[in-house]
Amino acid sequence: MAMETADRKADRKSIGSWERAKRNGERRALITAYDYPFAKLAEAAGIDGILIGDSLGMTVQGERDTLRVTLEQMVYHTGMVARGAPACLIMADxxxxxxxxxxxxxxxxxAQLLKAGADIVKLEGGAAMVETVGFLSARAVPVCAHxxxxxxxxxxxxxxxxxxKTEDAAARMIEDAAALAEAGARMVLxxxxxxxxxxxxxxxxxVPTIGIGAGNGTDAQILVMHDVLGLTGGYVPGFAKVYADGARMVREAIGAYAEEVxxxxxxxxE
Incomplete structure (x- = not known):
């Protein structure tokens, strides 16, 4: 891993630095995390930003989608991550x-997510969310549109x-992104x-763009930590990349402990 400069470590927290990075053509990396230990490791590894995603419903809770995740759960996990990675940009769903x-x-x-430690909140939706994005932005809430x-x-x-995938769908998405940015979104995922x-x-x-399965032409990239570490034990999206066989390492470590007992x-x- 390349060593980070002190300036880069101090800089990645502010949204303004992400805007400067876009202007300068500097690519940035984000990852998801849901607790203190993994957030601390991600920061130490040099990650620029951490998303506490509602993907925790699937990766941590074992649900089939994200719909059962509650605001109270998001606040709880955001607090843990913010304490573990105080120098990273903290984004919460x-x-x-x-x-x-x-x-x-x-x-x-x-407001609850910001009080828990988030620097920016992310919300899903296109043109229908323009009014909400404008309302939040006018009230000191940084927003990432998804x-x-x-x-x-x-x-x-x-x-x-x-x-x-179609010409019409692509045109609508371009219009949505422009409208959300104009309304005050500080980033677009x-x-x-x-x-x-x-x-x-x-x-x-x-504004800076973040891609997940959106090609290499975006300003930043994000992946789910459990995919990166090979901890899912099952399906991994085609756009993700597994960097370690974490599931095997964990199984072997626990198995070795059990055998020694x-x-x-x-x-x-003694």
Whole structure:
């Protein structure tokens, strides 16, 4: 791992630094984390930002989608991550049912996440969220807009499917991204869209873009930590990359401990 400079470590916390990075062509990396130990490790590894995603419903809770994650759970996990990675940009998801009723509900929910330690909140949706984004931005709540494959809409979309594949769908997504940025979104996250579309939106909007399955033309990338570490023990999205066989290492370590207990090796005699 390349050593970080002191300036870079001090810089990655502020949203303004991410905007400067976009202007300077500096790519940044984010990862998800849901607790203190993994957040601390991610910061030590040099990650720029951490998302406490409602993906915790699937990766941590074992649910089939993200829809059962509550605001209270998000606040709980955000606090742990913020304590573990105080130098990283901390982004937290507004979970399903915590913001869709209108701007006032979204503000009340976002306020709880900011108080828990988030630097910016993320909400899913395109043009329908423009008013809410504007309302939050005017009230000191930094927002990252999430377009493309929006997991909270999985029932409506008919599954976890790539978005923006037709000319009309791509045009609408470009319009949505521009409108959300104009309304005050400080970042735009794009999930599971064609690489060309991800690059085009990145060129058109003034705010930093984050890609997950959106090609290499975005300003930043994000992956789910459990995919990166090989801890899912099952399906990994095609756009993800597994960097370690974490599941095997954990199994072997626990198995070695159990075997030493059974054979009397652990604990050692005094």
């Amino acid at each position: 507004l979970p399903f049912g915590s913001f869709e009723a209108g701007p006032a509900q979204a503000f009340a929910s976002a 377009i493309g494959l929006t997991p909270q809409h999985v029932r409506q979309l008919g599954g976890f499917r790539k978005q923006g 794009m999930e599971a869209i064609p690489a060309g579309l991800g690059a085009e939106i990145t060129r058109r909007v003034r 059974r054979t009397g090796i652990f604990p050692p005699a």
